[in-house]
Amino acid sequence: MANVLVFAETRGGDLRKVALEAVTAARTLADRDGGEVHALMLGAPGIASKAEQLGRHGADVVLVVEHPGLGNHSAEVAAATAAARAKEGGYAAVVFSASAQGKDLAPRVAAKLGVPMAADVLSFEKTGSGVSAQHPGYASKVVQTLTLTATPAIVSVRPGAYAPAANPKAGRIESLAPAMDPASARVVVKEMVQGRSGRPDLGEAPVVVSGGRGLRAAENFKLVEELAEAFGNAAVGCTRAVADDGWRPQSDQIGQTGRTVSPQLYVAVGISGAIQHLAGMRTAKTIVAINRDKEAPIFKVADYGIVGDALEVVPALTAAVRDAKKGH
Numbered sequence: 228m229a230n231v232l233v234f235a236e237t238r239g240g241d242l243r244k245v246a247l248e249a250v251t252a253a254r255t256l257a258d259r260d261g262g263e264v265h266a267l268m269l270g271a272p273g274i275a276s277k278a279e280q281l282g283r284h285g286a287d288v289v290l291v292v293e294h295p296g297l298g299n300h301s302a303e304v305a306a307a308t309a310a311a312r313a314k315e316g317g318y319a320a321v322v323f324s325a326s327a328q329g330k331d332l333a334p335r336v337a338a339k340l341g342v343p344m345a346a347d348v349l350s351f352e353k354t355g356s357g358v359s360a361q362h363p364g365y366a367s368k369v370v371q372t373l374t375l376t377a378t379p380a381i382v383s384v385r386p387g388a389y390a391p392a393a394n395p396k397a398g399r400i401e402s403l404a405p406a407m408d409p410a411s412a413r414v415v416v417k418e419m420v421q422g423r424s425g426r427p428d429l430g431e432a433p434v435v436v437s438g439g440r441g442l443r444a445a446e447n448f449k450l451v452e453e454l455a456e457a458f459g460n461a462a463v464g465c466t467r468a469v470a471d472d473g474w475r476p477q478s479d480q481i482g483q484t485g486r487t488v489s490p491q492l493y494v495a496v497g498i499s500g501a502i503q504h505l506a507g508m509r510t511a512k513t514i515v516a517i518n519r520d521k522e523a524p525i526f527k528v529a530d531y532g533i534v535g536d537a538l539e540v541v542p543a544l545t546a547a548v549r550d551a552k553k554g555h
């Protein structure tokens with residue numbers, strides 16, 4: 228029987244959506260051999276109350292590490308604890324999200340265990356000799372198939388690649404001690420300050436409305452904000468050109484040197500579609516592009532394209548979304 232360990236991310240006393248995605252992904256792997264999914268969750272005392280959600284999404288066992296020093300993410304403690312558990316449990320694979328936290332953690336765990344990893348994969352499956360994973364390469368121009376033959380196979384899954392699926396399992400809680408004292412970590416997160424309130428995180432939002440230089444001026448970004456507001460569940464992104472010009476914070480930048488997103492819907496407003504931008508969004512389920520140049524490369528990846536002036540099209544789209552919402 229090949230069990231799978233999954234790292235379930237928490238933040239501010241809550242489970243993150245990527246935790247449920249990772250459990251869903253791990254479930255597909257464990258089911259191949261009738262194995263179990265064990266979800267590892269760290270947090271301040273009280274975090275155990277979130278275990279039930281992991282059980283509902285396919286965790287047979289939830290390994291809960293509660294400690295007053297774990298209110299904020301500690302990469303050193305999390306990596307030491309995940310590696311110790313992975314070694315002890317004899318898992319076939321250890322699954323992380325390729326979120327900022329997961330990108331920090333997964334390589335540390337792979338290094339501690341001396342095993343290879345596949346980062347930022349779109350899907351993966353168990354094969355006779357190990358785990359085979361689909362990894363986007365060359366700024367998402369190709370998809371490479373990677374085979375991991377060492378055990379455990381360490382995999383980080385691109386946020387949004389797996390939709391959280393209900394799959395009720397026992398979710399039996401087991402308490403675990405952290406593998407090291409959080410107070411002895413060399414880097415301690417003292418405080419987390421939320422950048423902007425009211426908007427979902429770029430990596431987790433089902434809808435991303437993103438703007439580029441075609442918006443002509445920083446103040447026109449309010450049109451993008453309003454469209455995001457109309458959707459209700461949308462985050463706002465931008466291109467590097469716009470971030471470099473100081474129209475938007477760098478944290479909103481999507482692409483090769485920015486964030487990677489895989490939302491259900493990506494609306495690209497006044498974005499040319501440079502390869503470096505596509506690297507961060509081309510795995511979105513549906514792409515809508517608004518550009519006044521019908522030859523713009525973004526239309527090559529778009530499912531729906533509107534050729535027109537963004538300053539006219541976006542307000543009309545916002546009104547249409549508001550109307551459609553009213554009808555529900």
Ligand SMILES: Cc1cc2nc3c(=O)[nH]c(=O)nc-3n(C[C@H](O)[C@H](O)[C@H](O)COP(=O)(O)OP(=O)(O)OC[C@H]3O[C@@H](n4cnc5c(N)ncnc54)[C@H](O)[C@@H]3O)c2cc1C
Pocket residue numbers: 438439440441442443465466467468469480481482483484485496497498499500501502503504507517518519520523535536537538
């Ligand atoms: C090493 C490296 C890394 C990079 N990393 C990134 C990255 O992570 N993310 C990223 O985005 N870029 C990245 N870039 C930059 C990238 O190459 C492009 O320069 C950038 O994405 C272009 O941004 P843009 O589409 O906003 O601007 P532009 O390329 O200037 O495109 C503007 C678009 O708006 C359209 N337009 C103009 N006016 C209107 C209007 N009124 N209505 C509608 N459409 C209009 C134009 O037709 C055009 O297609 C990187 C570049 C390098 C070299």
